[in-house]
Amino acid sequence: METPFYTKDFDYTLPEDRIARFPLEQRDQSKLLVFSQGIITDTLFAQLPEYLHSGSLLVINNSRVIHARLRFTKTTGSTIEIFLLTPHTPGDYHEALAKRGSCIWQCIIGHLKKWKNEKLTLTFNYNNNTEKLIAEKKSGNSNHLIQFTYSDNLTFEDVLQHSGAIPLPPYLNRKPVASDHDRYQTIYAAESGSVAAPTAGLHFTDNVLTRLAEKKINKTEITLHTGAGTFLPVKAKLITEHRMHTEYFIVNRKQIKQLQQFQNKITATGTTTLRCLESLYWIGVKLKTCYKDLPHHLQQWEYIDLHQNITVDESFSSIIAYMDNHGLNEFKSSTSLMIIPGYRFRIVNRLITNFHQPQSTLLMLVAAFTGNRWKDIYLHALQNGYRFLSYGDAMLLSS
Structure with a gap:
């Protein structure tokens, strides 16, 4: 070159x-x-x-496209956004999205300084039942390893589909609307x-x-x-x-x-x-x-x-x-x-x-x-x- x-x-x-x-x-x-x-x-x-x-x-x-954008709200009212990048444990995409109960992903974290070491909880509805997604930091540098824990009855893709948001590009400068799920x-x-x-x-x-x-x-x-x-x-x-x-x-x-x-x-x-x-x-x-x-x-x-x-x-x-x-x-x-x-x-x-x-x-x-x-x-x-x-x-x- x-x-x-x-x-x-x-x-x-x-x-x-x-x-x-x-x-x-x-x-x-x-x-x-x-x-x-x-x-x-x-x-x-x-x-x-x-x-x-x-x-x-x-x-x-x-x-x-998966619903890769997760927004957690702390008890203080602060919002922490976790953006999924790639699966870590298991490392295969198919296995990670089919995993039940727990998995680890490499992520980007928004408002990182507001998240100390406590576990974060996101509540969502699945088939008329209230479910919880728990996020815990495992390690961090430029990107972070986050362990997600959830019901053994759900796959991680089920969890994302009902708790996450479509990851629209930042240059669109807007929140997703219903039509984005298809388009x-x-x-x-x-x-x-x-x-x-x-x-x-x-x-x-x-x-x-x-x-x-x-x-x-x-x-x-x-x-x-x-x-x-x-x-x-x-x-x-x-x-x-x-x-x-x-x-x-x-x-x-x-x-x-x-x-x-x-x-x-x-x-x-x-x-x-x-x-x-x-x-x-x-x-x-x-x-x-x-x-x-x-x-x-x-x-x-x-x-x-x-x-x-x-x-x-x-x-x-x-x-x-x-x-x-x-x-x-x-x-x-x-x-x-x-x-x-x-x-x-x-x-x-x-x-x-x-x-x-x-x-x-x-x-x-x-x-x-x-x-x-x-x-x-x-x-x-x-x-x-x-x-x-x-x-x-x-x-x-x-x-």
Whole structure:
């Protein structure tokens, strides 16, 4: 990484009135900016099937947003907000959300100074019964380990569903309303774990999916649990000084073979999906060239020092061989991959994404994908009435 990249190079002015505070009434009536071969076209998301090729593969993220925001009130009247990040004990998302009685999560705590060492209690209603959720600090640094205790009759997901709030992004600057429970989820959300919506998928409707199938555009699902780090601005002067957050993903054998089959014909729905697919390639490179049984986490800049000429087939075949040797049908991993201009994409050819915050890692990824044409794209969007951020409009970008 010889050329220094400055965070200020990825700045633009986003007027407050261009931030979409609420979604449109109909998901697929969002605008769609299509960028292909240097040309910008304005259309609606409902027309997406017209811009994808028959015989290509659309990859979507089926992660479901959990009610990750918990508000406890102390006897003094002070409010302590606990925001769930990732499960700790048990560490697997599925196991943690299915756990009865007690579990430990890594969390962010609001109004931390007001919480000494006492246990906090949140009372909630479940099936006309009064239940209690108790929170206790186990350890703390920048993020905190919190033990939650509750009835053995409930799973932790049951508890969250009835005591927690949808974790809307802070830039929406409002409390959740009833419609957010549906609209801050994709229609195909299935695997619980995200604390932020994979927002590129919010535009899909049953009608759009049906028309994609009729055009013989193939579809497959991966699971990447979107973390709160997706909201964090890059505060460092140099991009290389930013510490990228970690996100966890799951792919199965069939999906990996589909990625091999549809090389050079892959559209990723969202930056989360793109990070998952590109990370999967590099983890396969690690398995083939240097690591056989070590944890399969991909560090932020690790790819720079890995072998650069491994083919997609070689990489993914190494992952499948690993799964065969360990009797696995699913491959679970995590990534801190940070994509900036100069990155060479191995897997994804087209990207569906929303418009992102200034100086964000997501905007840097878009800059890498568009060959630094992002300023032209964003200027066009600002001049033509596009709505920005999570509940805003979408883009279809070709690399």
